[in-house]
Amino acid sequence: MATTENEYVLDIRNLKLHFAVNQGKVQAVDGVDFRLRPHESVVILGESGCGKTSLAKAVLRLLPRNVSDYTGEVYFEGKDVMQLDDETYRRQVRWVGISMVPQAAMNALNPVIRIGDQVAEPALVHHGVDKDQAWKMATKMIEHVGVPTDFMLRYPFELSGGMRQRAAIAMALVTVPRLILLDEPTSALDLLTQANIMNVLKRIKKDFGTSYILITHDIATSSELADNVAVMYAGQIVEVSDAKRFFDVPLHPYSRKLMASVPRLREEVEPEFITGSPPSLLNPPTGCRFRARCEEAFDKCTEEPPTFNKDGILVKCWLYEAEGSVAQ
Amino acid sequence: MSDIVVEDQKALLTIEKLRVWFELRRFGFGVAGYVKAVDGVDFELKAGEAIAVVGESGCGKSSLMKTILGLNTPTEGKVIYDGQSLADMNGKGMQWYRSSQVGYVQQDPFGALAPFMNVQRILEEPLIVAGVSDKQERLARVRKAMNEVRLTPVDDFLKKFPHQISGGQQQRVVIARAMIQDPKIIVADEPVSMLDASVRVEILKLLRNLQLEYNLSVIYITHDLSTVRYFSERIFVMYAGKLVEKGSIEDLLYDARHPYTIALLEATSDPDYRNALDYKEVPPGEPPSLVTPPKGCRFHPRCAFAIDGLCNKTEPPEYEPTDGHLVSCWLYDPEKDYDKPVVKK
Numbered sequence: 001m002a003t004t005e006n007e008y009v010l011d012i013r014n015l016k017l018h019f020a021v022n023q024g025k026v027q028a029v030d031g032v033d034f035r036l037r038p039h040e041s042v043v044i045l046g047e048s049g050c051g052k053t054s055l056a057k058a059v060l061r062l063l064p065r066n067v068s069d070y071t072g073e074v075y076f077e078g079k080d081v082m083q084l085d086d087e088t089y090r091r092q093v094r095w096v097g098i099s100m101v102p103q104a105a106m107n108a109l110n111p112v113i114r115i116g117d118q119v120a121e122p123a124l125v126h127h128g129v130d131k132d133q134a135w136k137m138a139t140k141m142i143e144h145v146g147v148p149t150d151f152m153l154r155y156p157f158e159l160s161g162g163m164r165q166r167a168a169i170a171m172a173l174v175t176v177p178r179l180i181l182l183d184e185p186t187s188a189l190d191l192l193t194q195a196n197i198m199n200v201l202k203r204i205k206k207d208f209g210t211s212y213i214l215i216t217h218d219i220a221t222s223s224e225l226a227d228n229v230a231v232m233y234a235g236q237i238v239e240v241s242d243a244k245r246f247f248d249v250p251l252h253p254y255s256r257k258l259m260a261s262v263p264r265l266r267e268e269v270e271p272e273f274i275t276g277s278p279p280s281l282l283n284p285p286t287g288c289r290f291r292a293r294c295e296e297a298f299d300k301c302t303e304e305p306p307t308f309n310k311d312g313i314l315v316k317c318w319l320y321e322a323e324g325s326v327a328q
Numbered sequence: 329m330s331d332i333v334v335e336d337q338k339a340l341l342t343i344e345k346l347r348v349w350f351e352l353r354r355f356g357f358g359v360a361g362y363v364k365a366v367d368g369v370d371f372e373l374k375a376g377e378a379i380a381v382v383g384e385s386g387c388g389k390s391s392l393m394k395t396i397l398g399l400n401t402p403t404e405g406k407v408i409y410d411g412q413s414l415a416d417m418n419g420k421g422m423q424w425y426r427s428s429q430v431g432y433v434q435q436d437p438f439g440a441l442a443p444f445m446n447v448q449r450i451l452e453e454p455l456i457v458a459g460v461s462d463k464q465e466r467l468a469r470v471r472k473a474m475n476e477v478r479l480t481p482v483d484d485f486l487k488k489f490p491h492q493i494s495g496g497q498q499q500r501v502v503i504a505r506a507m508i509q510d511p512k513i514i515v516a517d518e519p520v521s522m523l524d525a526s527v528r529v530e531i532l533k534l535l536r537n538l539q540l541e542y543n544l545s546v547i548y549i550t551h552d553l554s555t556v557r558y559f560s561e562r563i564f565v566m567y568a569g570k571l572v573e574k575g576s577i578e579d580l581l582y583d584a585r586h587p588y589t590i591a592l593l594e595a596t597s598d599p600d601y602r603n604a605l606d607y608k609e610v611p612p613g614e615p616p617s618l619v620t621p622p623k624g625c626r627f628h629p630r631c632a633f634a635i636d637g638l639c640n641k642t643e644p645p646e647y648e649p650t651d652g653h654l655v656s657c658w659l660y661d662p663e664k665d666y667d668k669p670v671v672k673k
C-alpha cells in the first residue's frame with residue numbers, strides 16, 4: 001500500500017449513495033464530506049433513518065443491489081479507493097485497511113462455526129496466512145478483548161451477549177486494520193457490559209493506534225470514545241466539531257436540540273424534545289433540511305446552506321454566515 | 329371512576345415476600361431445579377406514586393412485572409391489590425383486575441400492536457372485551473384516549489395501521505390502549521428503550537403528565553438510570569431476583585450505598601468529552617445464573633468490598649442507613665465499621 005505522507009487516514013469528499021426504489025431515489029447519503037486523522041475517532045450522531053449506517057456501508061463498499069448512485073471520492077491513507085474495482089478493493093482495503101463491527105454484532109456471528117474459527121477467518125482470507133498462524137493471531141486478539149481463550153472452541157449460542165460482542169470486535173481487529181467502523185456497538189447491551197466494551201475499545205485504540213468511526217444515536221455513551229463529532233441529519237453532515245467544544249456548546253440548531261434531549265444523571269436539567277420528525281429521504285426538502293423543525297429558521301433557509309468554517313468547526317447553517325468563512 | 333379518594337398512607341399495591349420460581353424439567357419428568365427469577369421481594373406502592381425498578385437484563389424485572397399483572401402465579405408470597413390478594417380472586421375478579429385496574433405498556437411498540445388492526449380497532453378491542461356494546465360510546469372513548477396521548481388530529485390516525493406510523497406514535501397508541509379503561513396502575517416495561525433518543529424524552533414526559541393528571545400509580549421498569557429522575561419518586565435496584573437497594577431519587581442518585589448501585593451509577597455516562605480520557609471502573613464478571621445463585625450476598629463474587637466469611641456465607645439483612653433508604657449489604661451494619669464504597673464525581 002502506498003505510504004505517502006498522509007495527514008488523514010480517511011478523507012471523504014462529496015460522497016453520495018442513493019438507492020432506487022419504486023417511488024424514486026432514496027438519498028441515504030447525500031454529499032458527505034469529512035476527514036479523520038490517524039489515531040483519532042469520530043462519532044457520527046443522528047436519529048434513526050438519517051443515513052448513518054448507509055454511510056458506513058458506502059465507506060466499506062458493502063452495497064445492496066438497488067444502488068442507483070454511488071459517487072464521490074474516498075481517500076484511504078491518501079489513495080483514492082473509489083477508483084479501485086471491486087476485487088482490488090476487497091483484496092487491498094476491506095478488512096486489511098478498514099474493518100467493521102456491524103449493528104447488533106452479537107447476532108451477526110455464524111451460529112454453526114466455532115468462535116475461534118470465525119475470529120481467525122479474516123486473517124486466513126485477507127492475510128493469506130496458514131491455519132496455525134491465523135489461530136495464533138485470533139488467540140491474541142481474543143485475549144486482548146477480554147474473552148477467555150477456551151471460549152474459542154465454543155459456539156456463539158454458548159456465550160453471553162457481551163462476550164459475543166467482544167468476539168465480533170476481535171474479528172474486526174484480527175487483521176490489525178488502521179480503521180474500524182463501529183455501528184452501534186453497544187446498543188443492545190446492558191449498562192455494565194456496555195461500560196466494559198467501551199473500556200476494551202479505548203484500550204485497543206491506545207495499544208494499536210486504531211482509528212474509529214463510531215456510529216450511534218446514544219449521545220451520552222458516544223462521549224466515551226469521541227475525539228471528534230459529526231452530526232448527521234437527513235443524509236447530510238450538518239456539523240463537524242471536536243468533542244470538547246461539541247459537548248459544551250454545539251453550534252448547529254439540530255445539534256443543540258439533540259444535546260438538549262439527552263437525560264442527564266449528574267445535572268439537574270430538564271431534557272427537551274425535538275418536535276416533528278425527520279424528513280423522508282425519498283424527496284428531501286429543498287434548502288436546509290432541518291428548516292421545518294428549526295426554531296431559528298429565517299428566509300434564507302429556503303436556500304441550501306454551504307458549510308461554514310467557524311474557528312475550525314464546520315457547520316452547515318446560515319446562522320453562521322457572518323461569523324465563519326465558507327469551507328473549501 | 330370519579331369516586332377515587334386517595335388516602336395518603338394506604339398502599340394500593342402490596343408485594344409481600346414474593347417468590348416466583350420457574351421449574352426446570354429434566355427430560356419429561358422430575359424437577360431438575362428452579363430458575364429463581366424473583367426471590368423475596370417486598371414493597372408497597374401508594375396511589376399516585378411512580379416507582380422505578382432498575383436492573384440489568386435477566387435480573388427478574390420482567391418476571392416481577394408479569395406477576396403484578398397477574399400473568400405469573402407467585403410460588404410464595406402475595407400480591408395484594410386494594411386489600412385483596414390476587415391469589416384469592418376468582419376468574420371474574422381477575423378479569424376485572426387485569427382489564428380495568430392495571431394497564432401494561434410494552435417495551436417494543438411494534439411487536440405489541442397487531443399488524444392487521446388499525447388504530448381504532450386496536451383501541452376499541454379492550455372496550456369490546458369489557459362489554460361496552462355501544463359503538464358511539466366506544467368511539468368517543470377511543471377519541472378521548474387518543475387526545476390524551478396527543479395522537480392528533482385524531483381522524484388522521486384512526487384508520488392507520490401500525491406500520492404506517494412512526495415508533496413514537498406507535499408507543500403513544502400502546503399507552504392509549506393501556507389507559508383506555510382508566511386503570512389505577514400502569515406497568516411500563518422499558519417503554520422508551522426501542523425509541524430514538526429524541527423521542528424518548530417526549531414519551532416519558534407524556535407518561536409523567538398522565539400520571540400526575542389522573543393520579544396513577546406507575547411502575548417503571550428500566551435499565552437506564554439517567555431517565556428515572558424525570559419519572560419516579562422512588563427507585564428500587566434489582567440484582568439477581570432481589571431488591572438490593574430502595575430509596576428516593578435523592579437517596580439513590582446522590583447517596584447510593586450498595587456497591588452494585590454505585591457500579592451502575594458509575595457506568596452511566598453523561599455527554600462530556602472528559603469521558604474519553606479515562607477508563608471506567610466496572611465490576612468484573614457477569615450477573616449470576618438464577619438457577620444456582622451464589623450463596624450469601626448474590627453480588628459478592630463481583631464486589632470489591634466483599635468480606636470473606638460473611639458476604640459469601642450469609643445473606644445480608646436490610647439495613648436502613650437513613651430514613652426510608654433500605655440497603656441489603658453487610659457493609660452497612662451499624663455495629664461494625666467497614667470500608668464503604670463511595671461514588672466518584
